[in-house]
Amino acid sequence: MKILIIEDEKQLVKSIAAVLRTEGYVCEIAYTAAEAEEKIPIFDYDCILLDINLPDGNGLKILETIKKHNKTDGVIIITARNSLEDKVMGLNLGADDYLAKPFFMPELIARVSAIIRRKRFDGSNKIVFQEISVDLIGKSVSVHGRELDLTKMEYALLIFLLANKNRVVSKNAIAEHLSGDNAELLDKFDFIYSHMKNLKRKLTDAGSEDYIKTVYGLGYKFST
């Protein structure tokens, strides 16, 4: 699975690429819009991470290039400009997702895997991990074929952890993922703790192995 990262900030690219590579993706990098314009017509990517503020031009132009060449690459816009207009315009121009800087790495990984899943399976898809099976269309989870009764939060939590298998996911990243802007609220860690506790219990009660490990002081890890 090939990913193109278009981003001029070298330190950021380095970190993103390193993480995505450990997740098993092949990463190519374009530091400028010109480089990106060269690569896009030639290669097929499963996912393109696009910073729309590039030194040599607006990244939204690249979206038009992708469209022009009839590429089906999934595009995630990454931008420091968290403005609604950019978001709307980007999504209208064919981007699949939008992520404002700064973002949590687990969030990026979750978004990338969601995009790739969507592109690969044309929308109808399932995540299957050992005895756990998630129907992303019906938003249901079953263990050993038996459906679990999960709340919206627990479902979101499970998907997030499944996308970040074998990675430590910090409580901050989980809180932000689950509650968005409300993560500003006090004692968000208690909030996560109670949902996590319920999710773990429901999974193990249904006969699943206890994959979700607590990493003390940091967060959780879905380890296989």
Add this chain to the structure above:
Amino acid sequence: MRLLQVNLRSLLLYSLVLLLISIPISFLSIQAILNEEIDESLSLQADQFARHIQSFEYLDDLEMDLRVFDQLSYNIDIKPADRSSSDPIFNTVYLYDELGKETKPFRQLTTTFVVKGKPYALTARTSLVDNHDLVLAIGFVQVIVSILLTAGLLLLNRRLAKRIWKPFYNTLERLRAFELDKNETIPLVESPIIEFNDLNKALSYLTERSRKVYLDQMEFIENASHELQTPIAIFQTKIDALMQSPHLAQPEAETLLELETTAQRMSRLNKNLLLLSKIDNGQFWEKESVDLPAMVQQHADSQKPVAELHGIGILTTLAPLHLNANKTLVEILVTNLFNNAIRYSTRGEDIIVTTQGRTLSVSNKGKQLAISFEKMTERFSKESADPNSTGLGLAIVKKICDSAGYTLAYSFDGMTHTFSITFSD
């Protein structure tokens, strides 16, 4: 005192002094001119009489006739004189007028002439206008003139004030209403008065420049906030990489989480600053129909799990309220009021959210605040030391209310803090 009144006062004072001085001057000069004219006509009369009488020298009893004439004529006296010639004498005398029964001034000329070798003194006199009447008349005229002058000046002044000063007051009004953060400048209004034109130009220039400096500053804040997001993103990804290390001891792990929390806080501060500057720049101008109770209910539902952790319930009493407003801004209002209420609510108490009429109220129980409402809505002033609070929440609420023309009110009854927003129609 108005500028024009100062002007008017000096003008009036000068005019009145001038009028007062002019009364004796006019009186004296009119009197002098009258006397001169009368003297001239008296001399003429006397000369003619003297010449005329010569042609009657042939009459025998001319002496007798002159005596009769003297008796008959009122204005002329003819008396035999001692000396044959002397210079004519003009003077003013006061005589009793039997007809008018009063003493009247007369101008009289005394001269001598000779008839048949005998000298006669001829006194011709003409009644003068009474000085008293003259003064009265002149005084009367001057008083009328003064009244007309004063009234005219006042009236003119008022009309001038209304007409000529109108551009000035217009400019003043606009200047009073001028707010740097509102998206309008003071338009240049042409006036026929050079001074006002200059003033308007100077003000226009000043306000435009202030506005430009302000916008530059806003843009700077916006750019600075944006530019900061990338380094924070790098920081966060590096922390994430460190977190993956398998041999982290718990203290190190805790430090990493704290670092990440701090980075997140920085980013949130940035986002809120950005939001404030965007509201200032009027970037949220698009309006649409907003069903406020539905939005409030949705927020209440999504916040309930968090609030419940602290035993805080959310009670809503929602009457229908439709707004024509910017949805993003209204959402921020609702979110921030909710966050604020949950943050400061006493544990175990309920937050009460109501919509009634055009007012949204959010109440929470809590202790008395050390800071005033005004202070509360300032940037970076906060009551709690909670690191999760940016100190911008209420400042943003205030900013949105100000920019959209909503009224934000706060009350505290000893137990309950209530924030309410009244939406304009």
